[in-house]
Amino acid sequence: xxxxxxxxxxxxxxxxxxxxxxxxxxxxxxxxxxxxxxxxxxxxxxxxxxxxxxxxxxxxxxxxxxxxxxxxxxxxxxxxxxxxxxxxxxxxxxxxxxxxxxxxxxxxxxxxxxxxxxxxxxxxxxxxxxxxxxxxxxxxxxxxx
Amino acid sequence: xxxxxxxxxxxxxxxxxxxxxxxxxxxxxxxxxxxxxxxxxxxxxxxxxxxxxxxxxxxxxxxxxxxxxxxxxxxxxxxxxxxxxxxxxxxxxxxxxxxxxxxxxxxxxxxxxxxxxxxxxxxxxxxxxxxxxxxxxxxxxxxxx
DNA sequence: AAAATATAATCAGTATACTGAATATCAGTA
DNA sequence: TACTGATATTCAGTATACTGATTATATTTT
Numbered sequence: 091x092x093x094x095x096x097x098x099x100x101x102x103x104x105x106x107x108x109x110x111x112x113x114x115x116x117x118x119x120x121x122x123x124x125x126x127x128x129x130x131x132x133x134x135x136x137x138x139x140x141x142x143x144x145x146x147x148x149x150x151x152x153x154x155x156x157x158x159x160x161x162x163x164x165x166x167x168x169x170x171x172x173x174x175x176x177x178x179x180x181x182x183x184x185x186x187x188x189x190x191x192x193x194x195x196x197x198x199x200x201x202x203x204x205x206x207x208x209x210x211x212x213x214x215x216x217x218x219x220x221x222x223x224x225x226x227x228x229x230x231x232x233x234x235x
Numbered sequence: 236x237x238x239x240x241x242x243x244x245x246x247x248x249x250x251x252x253x254x255x256x257x258x259x260x261x262x263x264x265x266x267x268x269x270x271x272x273x274x275x276x277x278x279x280x281x282x283x284x285x286x287x288x289x290x291x292x293x294x295x296x297x298x299x300x301x302x303x304x305x306x307x308x309x310x311x312x313x314x315x316x317x318x319x320x321x322x323x324x325x326x327x328x329x330x331x332x333x334x335x336x337x338x339x340x341x342x343x344x345x346x347x348x349x350x351x352x353x354x355x356x357x358x359x360x361x362x363x364x365x366x367x368x369x370x371x372x373x374x375x376x377x378x379x380x
Numbered sequence: 381a382a383a384a385t386a387t388a389a390t391c392a393g394t395a396t397a398c399t400g401a402a403t404a405t406c407a408g409t410a
Numbered sequence: 411t412a413c414t415g416a417t418a419t420t421c422a423g424t425a426t427a428c429t430g431a432t433t434a435t436a437t438t439t440t
Binding site: 096097099101102103104105106107108109110111112113114115118129133136137140154201202204205207208211212214215219220222223224226227228229230231233 | 241242244246247248249250251252253254255256257258259260263274278281282285299346347349350352353356357359360364365367368369371372373374375376378
Protein backbone atom coordinates (compact mmCIF):
# COMPACT_ATOMS: atom_id res chain seq x y z
CA UNK A 91 0.00 0.00 0.00
CA UNK A 92 1.49 3.29 -1.07
CA UNK A 93 -0.41 6.37 0.06
CA UNK A 94 -4.18 5.93 -0.10
CA UNK A 95 -5.90 3.33 2.10
CA UNK A 96 -6.76 0.33 -0.02
CA UNK A 97 -7.49 -2.19 2.71
CA UNK A 98 -11.17 -3.16 2.93
CA UNK A 99 -12.01 -5.38 5.90
CA UNK A 100 -15.37 -6.41 4.42
CA UNK A 101 -13.66 -7.82 1.31
CA UNK A 102 -10.79 -9.51 3.19
CA UNK A 103 -10.65 -13.28 2.69
CA UNK A 104 -9.87 -13.86 6.37
CA UNK A 105 -12.91 -11.86 7.47
CA UNK A 106 -15.20 -13.67 5.01
CA UNK A 107 -13.88 -17.05 6.17
CA UNK A 108 -14.49 -16.13 9.81
CA UNK A 109 -18.06 -14.94 9.20
CA UNK A 110 -19.03 -17.86 6.94
CA UNK A 111 -17.68 -20.26 9.55
CA UNK A 112 -19.55 -18.53 12.36
CA UNK A 113 -22.81 -18.60 10.41
CA UNK A 114 -22.49 -22.34 9.73
CA UNK A 115 -21.29 -23.04 13.28
CA UNK A 116 -24.25 -21.30 14.91
CA UNK A 117 -26.77 -23.02 12.66
CA UNK A 118 -25.28 -26.41 13.42
CA UNK A 119 -25.17 -25.55 17.11
CA UNK A 120 -28.93 -24.92 17.01
CA UNK A 121 -29.55 -28.29 15.34
CA UNK A 122 -27.49 -30.05 18.02
CA UNK A 123 -29.26 -28.37 20.96
CA UNK A 124 -31.85 -31.16 21.41
CA UNK A 125 -28.92 -33.53 22.01
CA UNK A 126 -27.10 -31.23 24.48
CA UNK A 127 -23.95 -31.37 22.36
CA UNK A 128 -21.86 -28.56 20.84
CA UNK A 129 -20.36 -28.71 17.33
CA UNK A 130 -16.80 -29.41 18.56
CA UNK A 131 -18.14 -32.14 20.86
CA UNK A 132 -19.96 -33.67 17.88
CA UNK A 133 -16.77 -33.50 15.79
CA UNK A 134 -14.85 -35.37 18.51
CA UNK A 135 -17.56 -38.05 18.60
CA UNK A 136 -17.59 -38.26 14.78
CA UNK A 137 -13.86 -39.07 14.77
CA UNK A 138 -14.12 -41.50 17.69
CA UNK A 139 -17.03 -43.33 16.04
CA UNK A 140 -14.78 -43.91 13.05
CA UNK A 141 -11.84 -45.04 15.21
CA UNK A 142 -11.73 -45.08 19.00
CA UNK A 143 -8.97 -46.38 21.27
CA UNK A 144 -6.75 -43.40 20.36
CA UNK A 145 -5.04 -40.84 22.62
CA UNK A 146 -6.04 -37.22 23.20
CA UNK A 147 -3.06 -36.08 21.13
CA UNK A 148 -4.16 -38.26 18.21
CA UNK A 149 -7.72 -36.96 18.45
CA UNK A 150 -6.27 -33.45 18.45
CA UNK A 151 -4.38 -34.16 15.23
CA UNK A 152 -7.55 -35.42 13.54
CA UNK A 153 -9.57 -32.40 14.75
CA UNK A 154 -6.72 -29.92 14.10
CA UNK A 155 -7.07 -28.80 17.71
CA UNK A 156 -4.73 -28.00 20.54
CA UNK A 157 -3.97 -30.50 23.35
CA UNK A 158 -5.63 -28.32 26.03
CA UNK A 159 -8.72 -27.72 23.89
CA UNK A 160 -9.11 -31.49 23.42
CA UNK A 161 -8.67 -31.97 27.15
CA UNK A 162 -11.74 -29.83 27.85
CA UNK A 163 -13.89 -31.39 25.14
CA UNK A 164 -12.97 -34.91 26.26
CA UNK A 165 -13.67 -34.03 29.89
CA UNK A 166 -17.18 -32.78 29.04
CA UNK A 167 -17.93 -35.77 26.79
CA UNK A 168 -16.84 -38.08 29.60
CA UNK A 169 -19.08 -36.18 32.04
CA UNK A 170 -21.96 -36.73 29.58
CA UNK A 171 -21.14 -40.45 29.63
CA UNK A 172 -20.48 -40.67 25.88
CA UNK A 173 -16.80 -41.64 26.11
CA UNK A 174 -14.43 -43.06 28.70
CA UNK A 175 -10.76 -42.32 29.39
CA UNK A 176 -8.55 -45.29 30.28
CA UNK A 177 -4.85 -45.29 31.06
CA UNK A 178 -2.71 -46.82 28.31
CA UNK A 179 -0.85 -49.69 30.04
CA UNK A 180 1.90 -49.52 27.40
CA UNK A 181 2.45 -45.76 28.08
CA UNK A 182 1.03 -44.56 31.37
CA UNK A 183 1.37 -40.90 30.36
CA UNK A 184 -1.36 -41.32 27.74
CA UNK A 185 -5.11 -41.84 27.90
CA UNK A 186 -6.95 -44.11 25.52
CA UNK A 187 -10.38 -42.82 24.54
CA UNK A 188 -13.29 -45.23 24.15
CA UNK A 189 -16.88 -44.62 23.05
CA UNK A 190 -19.36 -45.96 25.64
CA UNK A 191 -22.61 -47.82 24.94
CA UNK A 192 -24.45 -44.52 25.34
CA UNK A 193 -22.00 -42.91 22.91
CA UNK A 194 -22.56 -45.61 20.28
CA UNK A 195 -26.32 -45.39 20.70
CA UNK A 196 -26.32 -41.78 19.50
CA UNK A 197 -24.26 -42.39 16.37
CA UNK A 198 -26.96 -43.05 13.78
CA UNK A 199 -29.22 -40.17 14.81
CA UNK A 200 -26.43 -37.61 15.18
CA UNK A 201 -24.75 -38.55 11.89
CA UNK A 202 -28.14 -38.12 10.23
CA UNK A 203 -28.50 -34.64 11.77
CA UNK A 204 -24.98 -33.68 10.62
CA UNK A 205 -25.53 -35.14 7.16
CA UNK A 206 -28.78 -33.20 6.75
CA UNK A 207 -27.21 -29.99 8.00
CA UNK A 208 -24.25 -30.22 5.62
CA UNK A 209 -26.49 -31.21 2.71
CA UNK A 210 -28.63 -28.16 3.40
CA UNK A 211 -25.59 -25.89 3.76
CA UNK A 212 -24.15 -27.08 0.44
CA UNK A 213 -27.51 -26.91 -1.33
CA UNK A 214 -27.06 -23.26 -2.24
CA UNK A 215 -24.27 -24.34 -4.62
CA UNK A 216 -24.19 -26.45 -7.76
CA UNK A 217 -22.31 -29.77 -7.38
CA UNK A 218 -19.38 -28.27 -9.32
CA UNK A 219 -19.29 -25.14 -7.15
CA UNK A 220 -19.46 -27.23 -3.99
CA UNK A 221 -16.52 -29.42 -4.91
CA UNK A 222 -14.53 -26.37 -6.01
CA UNK A 223 -15.30 -24.67 -2.68
CA UNK A 224 -14.27 -27.71 -0.66
CA UNK A 225 -11.07 -28.09 -2.69
CA UNK A 226 -10.17 -24.43 -2.10
CA UNK A 227 -10.84 -24.73 1.65
CA UNK A 228 -8.55 -27.79 1.73
CA UNK A 229 -5.85 -25.80 -0.04
CA UNK A 230 -6.04 -23.20 2.75
CA UNK A 231 -6.02 -25.88 5.47
CA UNK A 232 -3.01 -27.70 4.03
CA UNK A 233 -1.18 -24.61 2.80
CA UNK A 234 2.53 -24.77 3.59
CA UNK A 235 2.49 -28.43 4.69
CA UNK B 236 -29.16 -41.78 5.21
CA UNK B 237 -30.76 -45.18 4.85
CA UNK B 238 -28.79 -48.05 6.34
CA UNK B 239 -25.01 -47.74 5.81
CA UNK B 240 -23.11 -44.82 7.33
CA UNK B 241 -22.45 -42.25 4.63
CA UNK B 242 -21.51 -39.27 6.78
CA UNK B 243 -17.85 -38.31 6.51
CA UNK B 244 -16.77 -35.59 8.94
CA UNK B 245 -13.56 -34.87 7.02
CA UNK B 246 -15.53 -34.05 3.85
CA UNK B 247 -18.25 -32.03 5.61
CA UNK B 248 -18.47 -28.40 4.44
CA UNK B 249 -18.94 -27.15 8.01
CA UNK B 250 -15.81 -28.93 9.20
CA UNK B 251 -13.74 -27.63 6.26
CA UNK B 252 -15.00 -24.07 6.87
CA UNK B 253 -14.07 -24.30 10.57
CA UNK B 254 -10.57 -25.62 9.90
CA UNK B 255 -9.81 -23.18 7.06
CA UNK B 256 -10.97 -20.33 9.29
CA UNK B 257 -8.86 -21.52 12.20
CA UNK B 258 -5.76 -21.84 10.00
CA UNK B 259 -6.16 -18.29 8.69
CA UNK B 260 -7.08 -16.93 12.13
CA UNK B 261 -3.99 -18.38 13.80
CA UNK B 262 -1.66 -17.11 11.07
CA UNK B 263 -3.11 -13.63 11.31
CA UNK B 264 -2.91 -13.79 15.09
CA UNK B 265 0.83 -14.47 14.80
CA UNK B 266 1.29 -11.47 12.49
CA UNK B 267 -0.56 -9.22 14.97
CA UNK B 268 1.47 -10.34 18.00
CA UNK B 269 4.05 -7.52 17.71
CA UNK B 270 1.18 -5.07 18.11
CA UNK B 271 -0.41 -6.86 21.09
CA UNK B 272 -3.74 -7.09 19.26
CA UNK B 273 -5.93 -10.11 18.46
CA UNK B 274 -7.72 -10.61 15.11
CA UNK B 275 -11.17 -9.66 16.47
CA UNK B 276 -9.66 -6.57 18.11
CA UNK B 277 -8.10 -5.63 14.76
CA UNK B 278 -11.44 -6.15 13.00
CA UNK B 279 -13.16 -3.80 15.47
CA UNK B 280 -10.45 -1.17 14.84
CA UNK B 281 -10.75 -1.66 11.06
CA UNK B 282 -14.47 -0.84 11.20
CA UNK B 283 -13.99 2.09 13.59
CA UNK B 284 -11.22 3.55 11.42
CA UNK B 285 -13.72 3.60 8.55
CA UNK B 286 -16.48 5.13 10.69
CA UNK B 287 -16.28 5.87 14.41
CA UNK B 288 -18.87 7.60 16.60
CA UNK B 289 -21.12 4.51 16.44
CA UNK B 290 -22.63 2.42 19.25
CA UNK B 291 -21.57 -1.04 20.41
CA UNK B 292 -24.71 -2.53 18.84
CA UNK B 293 -23.86 -0.92 15.50
CA UNK B 294 -20.27 -2.20 15.69
CA UNK B 295 -21.68 -5.64 16.46
CA UNK B 296 -23.85 -5.52 13.34
CA UNK B 297 -20.82 -4.63 11.19
CA UNK B 298 -18.71 -7.37 12.76
CA UNK B 299 -21.58 -9.90 12.83
CA UNK B 300 -20.92 -10.34 16.54
CA UNK B 301 -23.02 -10.60 19.66
CA UNK B 302 -23.56 -7.62 22.01
CA UNK B 303 -21.69 -9.26 24.89
CA UNK B 304 -18.77 -10.28 22.66
CA UNK B 305 -18.45 -6.68 21.46
CA UNK B 306 -18.61 -5.49 25.08
CA UNK B 307 -15.47 -7.47 25.91
CA UNK B 308 -13.54 -6.48 22.78
CA UNK B 309 -14.39 -2.79 23.30
CA UNK B 310 -13.40 -3.00 26.96
CA UNK B 311 -9.97 -4.40 26.09
CA UNK B 312 -9.41 -1.89 23.26
CA UNK B 313 -10.29 0.92 25.68
CA UNK B 314 -7.84 -0.51 28.23
CA UNK B 315 -5.17 -0.45 25.49
CA UNK B 316 -6.00 3.22 24.91
CA UNK B 317 -6.97 2.73 21.25
CA UNK B 318 -10.62 3.76 21.59
CA UNK B 319 -12.79 5.65 24.06
CA UNK B 320 -16.38 5.09 25.18
CA UNK B 321 -18.53 8.19 25.67
CA UNK B 322 -22.18 8.35 26.73
CA UNK B 323 -24.54 9.38 23.93
CA UNK B 324 -26.28 12.53 25.26
CA UNK B 325 -29.23 11.87 22.95
CA UNK B 326 -29.68 8.34 24.33
CA UNK B 327 -27.99 7.73 27.65
CA UNK B 328 -28.40 3.95 27.36
CA UNK B 329 -25.89 3.87 24.50
CA UNK B 330 -22.13 4.38 24.26
CA UNK B 331 -20.51 6.17 21.36
CA UNK B 332 -17.16 4.69 20.35
CA UNK B 333 -14.31 6.95 19.29
CA UNK B 334 -10.82 6.13 18.04
CA UNK B 335 -8.15 7.90 20.11
CA UNK B 336 -4.97 9.59 18.83
CA UNK B 337 -3.08 6.41 19.69
CA UNK B 338 -5.71 4.38 17.81
CA UNK B 339 -5.39 6.54 14.68
CA UNK B 340 -1.60 6.38 14.82
CA UNK B 341 -1.68 2.58 14.32
CA UNK B 342 -3.98 2.63 11.31
CA UNK B 343 -1.52 2.77 8.43
CA UNK B 344 0.84 0.12 9.78
CA UNK B 345 -1.90 -2.31 10.85
CA UNK B 346 -3.84 -1.99 7.61
CA UNK B 347 -0.60 -2.73 5.78
CA UNK B 348 -0.09 -5.88 7.88
CA UNK B 349 -3.69 -7.00 7.24
CA UNK B 350 -3.44 -6.21 3.53
CA UNK B 351 -0.22 -8.23 3.22
CA UNK B 352 -1.67 -11.14 5.18
CA UNK B 353 -4.82 -11.31 3.05
CA UNK B 354 -2.83 -10.91 -0.17
CA UNK B 355 -0.62 -13.80 0.89
CA UNK B 356 -3.59 -15.93 1.92
CA UNK B 357 -5.30 -15.38 -1.44
CA UNK B 358 -2.11 -15.88 -3.44
CA UNK B 359 -2.60 -19.65 -3.61
CA UNK B 360 -5.58 -18.99 -5.90
CA UNK B 361 -5.96 -17.50 -9.37
CA UNK B 362 -7.82 -14.16 -9.45
CA UNK B 363 -10.89 -15.98 -10.84
CA UNK B 364 -10.77 -18.64 -8.12
CA UNK B 365 -10.35 -16.00 -5.43
CA UNK B 366 -13.38 -13.99 -6.50
CA UNK B 367 -15.42 -17.19 -6.85
CA UNK B 368 -14.36 -18.25 -3.34
CA UNK B 369 -15.26 -14.87 -1.83
CA UNK B 370 -18.62 -14.87 -3.63
CA UNK B 371 -19.43 -18.33 -2.28
CA UNK B 372 -18.46 -17.35 1.28
CA UNK B 373 -20.76 -14.32 0.97
CA UNK B 374 -23.59 -16.58 -0.16
CA UNK B 375 -23.13 -18.62 3.04
CA UNK B 376 -22.96 -15.47 5.19
CA UNK B 377 -26.09 -13.92 3.72
CA UNK B 378 -27.98 -17.17 3.24
CA UNK B 379 -31.62 -16.83 4.28
CA UNK B 380 -31.53 -13.04 4.64
C1' DA C 381 22.61 -46.83 35.95
C1' DA C 382 22.27 -41.87 36.04
C1' DA C 383 21.39 -37.75 33.49
C1' DA C 384 19.36 -35.32 29.86
C1' DT C 385 15.72 -35.05 26.65
C1' DA C 386 11.18 -35.81 24.90
C1' DT C 387 6.30 -36.67 25.31
C1' DA C 388 1.11 -36.89 27.24
C1' DA C 389 -1.71 -34.77 29.95
C1' DT C 390 -3.12 -31.18 33.24
C1' DC C 391 -3.30 -26.54 35.39
C1' DA C 392 -3.44 -21.41 35.38
C1' DG C 393 -4.48 -17.57 32.83
C1' DT C 394 -6.50 -14.88 28.83
C1' DA C 395 -9.62 -13.93 24.81
C1' DT C 396 -13.60 -14.93 21.99
C1' DA C 397 -18.53 -16.13 21.65
C1' DC C 398 -22.74 -17.37 23.22
C1' DT C 399 -27.36 -17.54 26.52
C1' DG C 400 -30.20 -15.67 29.82
C1' DA C 401 -30.98 -12.34 33.55
C1' DA C 402 -30.58 -7.71 35.33
C1' DT C 403 -30.26 -2.60 34.93
C1' DA C 404 -31.01 1.72 32.97
C1' DT C 405 -33.19 4.39 29.75
C1' DC C 406 -36.32 5.57 26.08
C1' DA C 407 -40.83 5.60 23.47
C1' DG C 408 -45.62 5.01 22.90
C1' DT C 409 -50.10 4.38 25.16
C1' DA C 410 -54.02 4.26 28.55
C1' DT D 411 -48.74 11.14 34.22
C1' DA D 412 -48.22 6.33 35.09
C1' DC D 413 -47.78 2.00 32.56
C1' DT D 414 -46.10 -0.96 29.06
C1' DG D 415 -42.93 -2.50 25.97
C1' DA D 416 -38.60 -1.89 23.56
C1' DT D 417 -33.68 -1.03 23.48
C1' DA D 418 -28.41 -0.58 24.98
C1' DT D 419 -25.48 -2.25 27.92
C1' DT D 420 -23.71 -5.10 31.60
C1' DC D 421 -23.30 -9.28 34.55
C1' DA D 422 -23.12 -14.32 35.50
C1' DG D 423 -22.24 -18.59 33.66
C1' DT D 424 -20.51 -21.98 30.09
C1' DA D 425 -17.72 -23.66 26.06
C1' DT D 426 -13.97 -23.25 22.78
C1' DA D 427 -9.12 -22.16 21.82
C1' DC D 428 -4.82 -20.69 22.80
C1' DT D 429 0.08 -19.95 25.61
C1' DG D 430 3.16 -21.21 28.98
C1' DA D 431 4.29 -23.83 33.19
C1' DT D 432 4.06 -28.16 35.66
C1' DT D 433 3.80 -33.19 36.49
C1' DA D 434 4.43 -37.82 35.37
C1' DT D 435 6.31 -41.08 32.53
C1' DA D 436 9.36 -42.70 28.44
C1' DT D 437 13.31 -42.65 25.77
C1' DT D 438 17.91 -41.60 24.65
C1' DT D 439 22.49 -40.44 25.78
C1' DT D 440 26.52 -40.42 28.51
